[in-house]
Amino acid sequence: MNTVIIFASRYGTAKECAEILARQIYGSVDLVDIQTEGVPELAHYDQVIIGGSIRFGQIQKQIKRFCRENIEELTKKKIGLFICCGLLENAKQNIENSFPQQLLDHAAAVECFGGKIDLNKLSFFDRIITNMVMKAVDQQGDKPAVLVEKIDRFCHEMNRDITKEWMKDFE
Numbered sequence: 001m002n003t004v005i006i007f008a009s010r011y012g013t014a015k016e017c018a019e020i021l022a023r024q025i026y027g028s029v030d031l032v033d034i035q036t037e038g039v040p041e042l043a044h045y046d047q048v049i050i051g052g053s054i055r056f057g058q059i060q061k062q063i064k065r066f067c068r069e070n071i072e073e074l075t076k077k078k079i080g081l082f083i084c085c086g087l088l089e090n091a092k093q094n095i096e097n098s099f100p101q102q103l104l105d106h107a108a109a110v111e112c113f114g115g116k117i118d119l120n121k122l123s124f125f126d127r128i129i130t131n132m133v134m135k136a137v138d139q140q141g142d143k144p145a146v147l148v149e150k151i152d153r154f155c156h157e158m159n160r161d162i163t164k165e166w167m168k169d170f171e
């Protein structure tokens with residue numbers, strides 16, 4: 001089973017999640033940063049995982065374009081979709097804005113893995129905006145965090161077919 005994880009990340013959270021996925025998905029796994037490496041040849045892969053992060057309500061435009069331009073080929077493969085975002089109450093809406101409905105309907109796993117904010121990494125502009133957002137988040141008592149249990153659940157779904165194949169050997 002060959003899997004490619006295609007991701008976009010501004011400050012590293014979606015990249016970190018993609019790397020965790022790469023360690024937990026069974027079989028051969030390639031990681032592709034769509035913003036620096038471009039679009040891979042999909043014909044090599046049985047499974048495609050696509051993910052990015054949310055900034056002002058939007059996922060990276062390269063992810064949107066890739067999904068739109070490859071929708072036909074993607075819907076012939078097993079697909080996993082993920083986002084990283086800071087405000088979990090908006091996760092469902094952010095997911096719906098990020099991926100075409102056809103791909104969401106087809107996907108075997110769709111998750112929001114949460115998010116992280118390291119103020120030291122942010123540009124001046126982003127730090128001002130994020131300070132405002134974090135004040136709002138603080139009032140609700142939740143700090144943005146990567147939700148490892150959601151990554152585990154996602155991998156469980158993506159690995160299900162391979163696990164079934166292995167189980168046949170013991171039947």
Ligand SMILES: Cc1cc2nc3c(=O)[nH]c(=O)nc-3n(C[C@H](O)[C@H](O)[C@H](O)COP(=O)(O)O)c2cc1C
Pocket residue numbers: 008009010011012013014015052053054055056057058084085086087088090114115116117122126129130144
């Ligand atoms: C400038 C800025 C804008 C953001 N806008 C949103 C947003 O609209 N909604 C949200 O849920 N999270 C938002 N976030 C939180 C990010 O999605 C979160 O920090 C995520 O972990 C970033 O992932 P990345 O490092 O892979 O880009 C924003 C963060 C920054 C710095």
